[in-house]
Amino acid sequence: MKFRQAKWDEPLIFERSREGSIGYSLPEPSKAVQKMLPKPLSIIPKNLRRKTPPLLPELSEPEVVQHFIRLSQMSYCIDLGLYPLGSCTMKYNPPMNEEIVKNPQFSHSHPHQDCSTLQGVLRILFELQQWLSEITGMDQHSLQPAAGAQGELAGVLIIRAYHDDRDELKTRRHIIVPDSAHGTNPASAAMAGFDVIVVPSNKQGQVDIQALEDAVSKQTAGLMLTNPNTLGLFEQEIETIASIVHKAGGLLYYDGANLNANLGRVRPGDMGFDIIHTNLHKTFATPHGGGGPGAGPVGVKQRLAEYLPIPIISFNGEEYHFDVDHPKSIGRLHGFHGNTAVLLKAYAYIMRMGWEGLHAVSDHAVLNANYIMKQLEGIKGYSIPFASGVWRKHEVVVSAKPLERDTGVTARDVAKALLDRGIHAPTFYFPAIVDEALMIEPTETFSKAELDRFVQAMKEIAEHAYTDSKRVCNAPEQTSIRRLDEVKAAHPRTMTLSWRMRQQRIK
């Protein structure tokens, strides 16, 4: 399949602006209506009035539509094909979810509305709290966190509140994380004021039990773990791990960014975990990427319920309401009540899947990851590090180290060359314990034909690397923009995030 991305020399919308163009037409209000309306300026206090009109682009409606459609043609999306971004669970997002959240009874509700007028949506959110507890094996949930990383922070703050309540916070300063952990885990622990202790993985790619025994002490506040871990391997010793941490007086935090392999089969609460966050925007389908939107509800065992972030949705037998009466809560995480649209989409997804459907998700997600592993196993240039012969769960990490050693073509080059074949790059250089890592998560939503297309592309790229490595190192060629300067793109000092910043830079 040939792939060529559209290339538009599209200026910024401000650069397209022409004075006097307008993108709307409203009828003039009748004289009678005009009389009834206050003069807009008269109701704004003088000191709050603008001196100059707002700096907005001036365009006609078709020009605005053209602009955004052109930009959309220059990017890749999940509806175009495989998006095997390991750890990120980029799955097909049913458009019906969008239809549901667009219902004005949801989309027109306002966070300041009185609870009595929000009973329907509150009931849904209440039920979602219960379903998430059922799915994860926890007792209580708060839907507050707006992303996975915020859910983690909430979880670690709960660990802090728990130890503080027992007068042990001064001594319990350590949060243990395995070296395969997602970067947000140590970051969340550090933000909550803890010291991070890293435990190494063993040769099977799992937590080294001896190293964990050596790391725990009276200073242990908790352990953060994801299971299956980021190598796609299930931590077989999870019950031993839980017992070591609990015996030392610590709590177990489950990074539930990704539940695709667990759905309907195994629950973190039953593995011994005390706290979990779940990325609804991954496992429970919501378009995400580029920073949002997301929802990372946090769930706990009963003994920690009093620390959950508020408000929690409660039902007093007659009415659903925002419950803020939790004096020991870690508090609010933001101004209002969470990312309701994402929560509603997760509810719609779970309801339509049902328990059997969720079970089928984990079946197919695991099958697909292992299919890819088996197909890539024998290809010259790639290797499958850790635990050879062991089935993976929802994702598989492949190393391009042999390719890099033989030809100089790196994991990054392979990722870029995939773009030329109309396939989104997998996550690369993560987890950091694998050299030249390519982390592939196909999810349950792509067909065998699409997986075969991916395998074929990986094979072709490896073959090209051995015959014309320079060309592979030069990829991508078919995308609207060639290789980006990734350092520059991530450097806050050179980021130009608004038209005003751009104007200042040009000056």
Ligand SMILES: Cc1ncc(COP(=O)(O)O)c(C=O)c1O
């Ligand atoms: C394992 C893991 N934990 C945590 C996160 C953080 O989630 P979010 O991006 O919603 O903040 C991610 C996101 O990629 C992840 O893969």
